[in-house]
Amino acid sequence: HQLQRHHHHHHHHQQQQQQQQHQQQHFPRWQRRKRMAVDSAVTNLLSERFEDMKKAFRTLDLNEDGKISFKEMRAGLALMDAAVTVSDEELRKIFYNASNQDKKSIDLEEFLSSCGPHSLYVNEIERNLSKVAATADGKGFAFVDLSAKSHRLTDVVAIKDYVHLRFVDFSHNMLKDVTCLGCLPHLVKVDLSYNQLTSVLSFRPPLALREANCSHNCIGGMNDVSGHRFLEVLDLSSNSISSIDGISQNFALKKLVLDDNEIMQLANLHDLRLQHLSVANNRLSAVIGFEGFQEDELEVFRNLEACYDEMKLAFDAMDANQDGILERKEFLRGLKLIEPAPDERVLHKILDRLDKNRDGTIDKVEFLSLARRHSQAMLSVDNGIEKLDHLVELNLSGNVITRLHGFGHHPSLRRIDLSSTAVESIEELKHLAHLPLLEDLNLSNTIVAQQGDVSRSSCFRLKAIHILNPPVGKCKLKLLNEQFVSAEEVVSSLNFYDEHHPQYQDTRRDDAQDLPPALYQ
Secondary structure, three states, rough: OHHHHHHHHHHHHHHHHHHHHHHHHHHHHHOOOOOOOHHHHHHHHHHHHHHHHHHHHHHHOOOOOOOEEHHHHHHHHHHHHHOOOOOOOHHHHHHHHHOOOOOOOOHHHHHHHHOOOOOHHHHHHHHHHHEEEEOOOOOOOEEEEEEOOOEEEEEEEHHHHHHOOOEEOOOOOOOOOOOHHHOOOOOEEEEOOOOOOOOOOOOOEEEOOOOOOOOOOOOOOOOOOOOOOOOOOOEOOOOOOOOOOOOOOOOOOEEEEOOOOOOOOOOOOOOOOOOEEEEEOOOOOOOOOOOOHHHHHHHHHHHHHEEEEEOHHHHHHHOOOOOOEEEEHHHHHHHHOOOOOOOOHHHHHHHHOOOOOOOOEEEHHHHHHHHHOOOOHHOOOOOOOOOOOOOOOEEOOOOOOOOOOOOOOOOOOOEEEOOOOOOHHHHHHHHOOOOOOEEEEEOOOOOOHHOOOHHHHHHHHHHHHHHHHOOOOOOOEEEEEEEEOOHHHHHHHHHHOOOOOOOOHHOOOOHOOOOOHHHHH
């Protein structure tokens, strides 16, 4: 009976398997084709051992038949590193990723496409296509989405025949040149982050291109991208860009992200219709133009520049313990070595200017942002962000900005992030008080928000609310330093700081503490 049941069960199982296979055949191909996540331990192991992946293939191909089988792969890996144990399941995944079918062996091309730096293969494109949509001419259907992330690609020329692609993701590869993207006329969105590009979108502009991500590349300067007329979103964060250029004609641009670059000045933005502008962690010293130096301070920097080719080298030379931070004494010692020796008073003045957050140290960003070459050309007057009337969100955090003049009318500006900047006077907030929709202001980790002890930090909030919100200011502040502005705070700010408020007058009366106010009538 048991035997029978077992047999029955086995039969049932077989049926189920057949059914599943049967079902899978009926699935349209694009839904079935999902790339499995491959265990990167194997790839890492191979790339540590071999510079050339073809060699790796030849080493693993023990019987030299031009293919690698499960057994060969496992034996080869065990010889290289006994600590790496790879389960059947993982090997199956690696083989599946390489050949896109359940094979017991893979050939050289398949091996390279999953393991080594290589050009994009046609079968690799085929495997990573997804999303089917009507073609632009409406005559048929085609895949419109290609994702080849982390494939160790060195070029993608093979893509030029896939003219219907609209969304392309080539992030985390080794690309230096993407000219061939010019062959995709319907491209809408492209992700080229984490590659080795040196210029911005250097390919023939597809008419439909709306969004581009070129962050984490090796871009040293912004070339002209005015050809990409309909570009709306451009992300260039984490490059080495020192000035904003090449976008003054991109009137469709709504969002520009330039975080973690080396930008000195907000310029060449003119009257673009930007809604989101993010320039966090750069080398800005002011919202408009520069924080100017006085002549005696400039003299010291000129002499310093004469001693070193690059300001970065000057910093490294002074940084005795090489921790990326200059102590005040390291800095003074370094500056005293300059010929002719500068005046001690001037040095302290420079130090105060550099050490914006008053923690007794100068970090590299603070140093380089002020020690840039002060040529007259850079002091040309540019209206910065004044004319950006469509601005909704502005992020200037992590820059050594002390003063806040330079804002324009900005009727739609809702959020300003000034966290980790060098704003130290509460009076500076008056430059923001005219912004009619400002509801979220972040000044956390600035001197102005940390003045005094904890009890006085509420004092900063009340003062700020009094300056910005009606009746004095025009803002609609709801969030200050990422905390909600409560109704009580609004009332208290009036009580404490509004001169026309009876309670304010009360606190100014000498004997108000002794007699109840009613006795004055």
